[in-house]
Amino acid sequence: MSGAAAMLLLALAGPARAQEDAAPALPLVVIMTPPAGAVVTGTTTVSANASAGAGVVSVQFLLDGVDLSPPLSAPPYTIVWNTAASGDGMHALAAVARDGAGRAETSPIVRVTSDNVPPAIDAVSASGVGADGAYIRWTTSEPADSRVEYGMTEEYGESTPLSSSRVLERGVALTGLASEALYHYRVWSRDAAGLVAVSPDHVFATAEPAPGASTAAAAGPAAAALSAKAPQKFLSPARADGINDEAVFGPDAREVTIVDARGRRVFRETSSGPPIRWNVKDPSGRVVPSGAYIAVITTRDSSRVYQTFAVVK
Numbered sequence: 001m002s003g004a005a006a007m008l009l010l011a012l013a014g015p016a017r018a019q020e021d022a023a024p025a026l027p028l029v030v031i032m033t034p035p036a037g038a039v040v041t042g043t044t045t046v047s048a049n050a051s052a053g054a055g056v057v058s059v060q061f062l063l064d065g066v067d068l069s070p071p072l073s074a075p076p077y078t079i080v081w082n083t084a085a086s087g088d089g090m091h092a093l094a095a096v097a098r099d100g101a102g103r104a105e106t107s108p109i110v111r112v113t114s115d116n117v118p119p120a121i122d123a124v125s126a127s128g129v130g131a132d133g134a135y136i137r138w139t140t141s142e143p144a145d146s147r148v149e150y151g152m153t154e155e156y157g158e159s160t161p162l163s164s165s166r167v168l169e170r171g172v173a174l175t176g177l178a179s180e181a182l183y184h185y186r187v188w189s190r191d192a193a194g195l196v197a198v199s200p201d202h203v204f205a206t207a208e209p210a211p212g213a214s215t216a217a218a219a220g221p222a223a224a225a226l227s228a229k230a231p232q233k234f235l236s237p238a239r240a241d242g243i244n245d246e247a248v249f250g251p252d253a254r255e256v257t258i259v260d261a262r263g264r265r266v267f268r269e270t271s272s273g274p275p276i277r278w279n280v281k282d283p284s285g286r287v288v289p290s291g292a293y294i295a296v297i298t299t300r301d302s303s304r305v306y307q308t309f310a311v312v313k
């Protein structure tokens with residue numbers, strides 16, 4: 001192309017460009033809610049603002065490039081999106097605005113995460129159980145916050161402050177517990193979508209106070225509590241050697257209830273004379289699985305003591 005021809009083309013392009021600028025402004029459409037990066041659950045509102053020099057004729061929402069709504073012919077450009085019907089995970093929201101001149105423009109994409117499944121709680125355990133404290137651990141299937149409810153009954157009554165950091169594994173300390181007491185607890189976790197999971201009830205028993213940490217207990221009840229317990233704490237029924245095959249409770253034990261670490265009862269017996277024996281079997285006659293068990297012992301003077309057992313097969 002000659003230099004003169006190029007100049008001519010440039011000269012022609014100038015006025016043509018100016019004519020285009022004079023056309024009505026193209027539609028402009030922006031998604032207002034939800035914000036980019038939001039975690040959405042259940043039904044959520046999707047809204048857009050739109051304008052156009054030739055007037056907005058319709059706004060239509062798209063999810064992952066597919067129509068999410070019919071075209072809306074007038075503001076407010078708002079729909080209710082049932083996120084559960086779209087499947088959990090990342091989604092791309094967009095809106096298309098059309099103007100009176102038959103032109104269409106698509107909004108910038110807003111990416112959000114749909115979540116309709118609460119976290120799954122697993123591996124709940126009490127460790128480091130002392131005379132006045134314990135450490136509760138659990139895992140969740142997705143990042144979630146943490147709280148423990150606890151108390152001496154299944155009504156709990158106490159709870160730890162919410163730990164709001166969302167994690168997969170955590171340990172929460174319980175402090176200020178009563179010694180030699182049976183505690184019920186359950187754990188609680190909430191995901192980024194606000195969906196809450198709660199574990200079943202679990203139990204642990206706190207230990208005796210450390211020597212020297214005198215509780216000034218009267219000699220009588222304290223002695224009865226001590227003599228109600230079984231001398232052994234480790235039971236090994238599979239060896240069948242007569243040593244630690246069963247728990248034999250002391251003469252002051254009037255009633256013994258034994259629960260597993262999930263709080264399920266595996267044994268209960270009352271005696272007015274002969275010592276209560278637990279042969280490490282559940283009511284169906286099967287030897288219980290290896291694990292931790294708690295005996296709730298009522299003494300003849302009606303006080304309550306607790307003893308933990310480890311069953312090792």
Ligand SMILES: [Ca+2]
Nearest residue numbers: 115117118191
């Ligand atoms: Ca979830």
